[in-house]
Amino acid sequence: MPGVKLDPIDRKILAELQADGRMTNVDLSQRVGISAPPCLRRMRALEEEGLIRGYHADVDERALGFDVMVFAMIGLKSQAEEDLEAFEALAQSWPLVRDCHMLNGEIDFILRCVAPNLSTFQKFLTDHLTSAPNVASVKTRLVIRTAKREPGVPFELLDQTTSV
Structure with missing residues (x-):
């Protein structure tokens, strides 16, 4: 806005x-x-x-038994708008995917995924993510711990004359 x-x-x-x-x-x-x-x-x-x-x-994933958090970096074969939108629609349909961001550069999308265990994530990875249409590459990074996770924006950085 x-x-x-x-x-x-x-x-x-x-x-x-x-x-x-x-x-x-x-x-x-x-x-x-x-x-x-x-x-x-x-x-x-x-x-x-x-x-x-x-x-x-703001629920605590690990306290609820979602012990695995993974960032998945996705490379697509095609970056045509209809292919980007198709991948975004798929990502929205996958419950394990909690965030999906399109990036510039070598990686097209980064996904933040949560799962109750590693085998559940691995099944999602092989059954859904790597076999999805137009997906050329998937690189994953397992989160060991989270030092900071703060939703929203830093309002303290806005001065009185800034418009949103």
């Missing part, structure tokens, strides 16, 4: 919701320093603009 102008209150609403999407509108309004009705109107406007895409719980 380039060019969307946000005032300091809108940025503060976004920052507060990013930090805690479960808070009530009353709590949010108190944190941003306005009354509840205009706070709710602003929040709804931010949702309608697409700046708030949803509200989600």
Whole structure:
């Protein structure tokens, strides 16, 4: 949404919701320093603009038994738009794929995958990923540990005159 102008209150609403999407509108309004009705109107406007895409719980994969996280770097045979879109559709259909990003350079896509164990990921790799149409190469990297994983954006870097 380039060019969307946000005032300091809108940025503060976004920052507060990013930090805690479960808070009530009353709590949010108190944190941003306005009354509840205009706070709710602003929040709804931010949702309608697409700046708030949803509200989600940040679950711990490993605590839920998903002990394997893998980054898969995908090279395609063709980068024609219809082939890129076809691969993206496939990636969206695979439950183990949690993130899919198109890159520039040697690698066309990087996928972040989670699985309960290595054999489940290996079965996905051989049955689905490497055999997918238009896939020329797959390189994988097993995550040993995660030092930082922070969703959202660093609102503290935005100054008062920056537009989103």
